[in-house]
Amino acid sequence: MVLSAVTVIAGILFTWCVLSYRLARWSVTAPIAMMLAGIALTSGSDPPLVFDFGDRDSFERAVEVVVALLLFVDATEVPAGVIRRERKVVARLVGAALPLTLGAAFLTALAFFPEQPGWVLAVLATVVAPLDLAPASAVVRDRRVPARLREVLSVEGGLNDGITSPVFLLCLAGAAAESRTAGGDYADALLDAVAAAGWAVAAGSLVGWVAGQVLRQSWAKGWTLPTATRLAVLSVPIAAYTLSTTWGGNGFVASFVAGVCIAPALRHLPQDSVQMTDDLSTLLTLALWFLFGQMVNDEFWDGFHLSVVLYAVLAVTLVRMVPVMLALIGTDLSLSDRLFLGWMGPRGVTTMVFGLLAAINLPATGGGDFIARVMVITVMVSIVLHGLSTEPVGRLYGRRQRASQELRGVE
Numbered sequence: 216m217v218l219s220a221v222t223v224i225a226g227i228l229f230t231w232c233v234l235s236y237r238l239a240r241w242s243v244t245a246p247i248a249m250m251l252a253g254i255a256l257t258s259g260s261d262p263p264l265v266f267d268f269g270d271r272d273s274f275e276r277a278v279e280v281v282v283a284l285l286l287f288v289d290a291t292e293v294p295a296g297v298i299r300r301e302r303k304v305v306a307r308l309v310g311a312a313l314p315l316t317l318g319a320a321f322l323t324a325l326a327f328f329p330e331q332p333g334w335v336l337a338v339l340a341t342v343v344a345p346l347d348l349a350p351a352s353a354v355v356r357d358r359r360v361p362a363r364l365r366e367v368l369s370v371e372g373g374l375n376d377g378i379t380s381p382v383f384l385l386c387l388a389g390a391a392a393e394s395r396t397a398g399g400d401y402a403d404a405l406l407d408a409v410a411a412a413g414w415a416v417a418a419g420s421l422v423g424w425v426a427g428q429v430l431r432q433s434w435a436k437g438w439t440l441p442t443a444t445r446l447a448v449l450s451v452p453i454a455a456y457t458l459s460t461t462w463g464g465n466g467f468v469a470s471f472v473a474g475v476c477i478a479p480a481l482r483h484l485p486q487d488s489v490q491m492t493d494d495l496s497t498l499l500t501l502a503l504w505f506l507f508g509q510m511v512n513d514e515f516w517d518g519f520h521l522s523v524v525l526y527a528v529l530a531v532t533l534v535r536m537v538p539v540m541l542a543l544i545g546t547d548l549s550l551s552d553r554l555f556l557g558w559m560g561p562r563g564v565t566t567m568v569f570g571l572l573a574a575i576n577l578p579a580t581g582g583g584d585f586i587a588r589v590m591v592i593t594v595m596v597s598i599v600l601h602g603l604s605t606e607p608v609g610r611l612y613g614r615r616q617r618a619s620q621e622l623r624g625v626e
Contacts, residue, residue: 223263227249246504251508254512274575279456283470286468288474290474290475293373297367317344323534327522327526334389338390338577339589342566342590343590345379359609359610381412385405388405414464415472418455418459423473426454435483448492449492528596561597566590566597570587574587
């Protein structure tokens with residue numbers, strides 16, 4: 216069954232790659248294609264493929280490794296030049312809009328699901344808040360959209376998940392303690408989560424800095440080859456993840472920190488040094504999108520839950536748009552550009568992985584199934600709204616660009 220599933224996933228991915236240009240014109244991205252294939256091939260009373268998530272520990276490690284690679288790549292791709300040029304906008308998006316988004320997600324969840332414990336709603340807020348540009352990656356590459364907006368969005372996407380991860384771990388620790396105890400003594404659980412974050416930062420900093428210095432010196436002295444450099448970079452997030460886990464820290468936070476620490480050295484290495492790691496993380500995340508198709512079938516089997524759907528719609532629209540609009544007041548961005556940055560907040564792999572980790576670590580009575588259901592609907596809504604809006608947004612900016620050029624020509 217496993218080999219058959221891998222063959223099917225590989226075949227679907229190959230088909231999308233062959234037709235990628237045509238499909239992109241219809242806003243059919245690779246995540247959308249893999250998800251639809253997963254829905255089609257795992258549905259029905261006797262589906263062609265069924266995935267058993269019975270070995271929860273192994274599955275948890277697998278999804279953690281995927282997000283570790285993803286966070287590492289995000290951290291290394293945050294361009295320092297853009298941060299310097301757009302430090303005011305980036306600081307407001309990360310320092311103001313993100314906390315406001317988390318708060319808005321929590322308060323909205325409190326209004327929709329008052330029967331759920333507070334810690335569970337806090338976990339839910341951290342699950343639905345992270346930004347993932349993969350479902351709308353065409354926007355970042357669309358030259359009709361102003362380069363400044365694409366750069367700011369890329370920087371935010373690289374920092375958003377890494378900042379949210381420790382908050383998610385703290386909230387998850389509180390929710391897990393609440394599900395185990397009746398009295399609500401969460402001090403030990405929260406201290407353990409803080410300690411895990413500390414060990415993760417220590418392991419990630421150590422591995423990232425040492426690897427960066429060694430690679431930089433090796434390349435400068437001609438001791439290594441470009442292909443070997445790509446392999447060495449791939450080993451960094453894996454080493455950071457395993458070392459942090461051994462020390463009792465969180466692996467994917469360590470990988471993000473390692474990416475931040477090695478990023479300065481990467482500027483002195485070949486430009487494609489991170490390409491192998493990026494390709495592997497992309498391949499693994501696409502496999503997760505296929506598995507997500509089965510999760511969609513599992514969650515929709517019992518029918519729609521109106522409150523969950525309404526919350527998901529708000530989570531991917533107003534819950535982000537309003538904080539972004541407020542945080543960017545006073546900047547030189549126009550109203551339409553602020554609306555663009557507020558709208559382009561797709562939810563994807565990070566939301567999926569955080570939701571899965573919450574479902575694994577929290578029992579059904581502790582909110583695990585509830586969070587998984589909301590996660591699935593939120594990602595589905597985001598894929599539809601953000602995935603299908605990429606081409607119309609590009610056309611809108613394209614018309615504006617042509618109008619501006621014609622106006623300059625007349626003058």
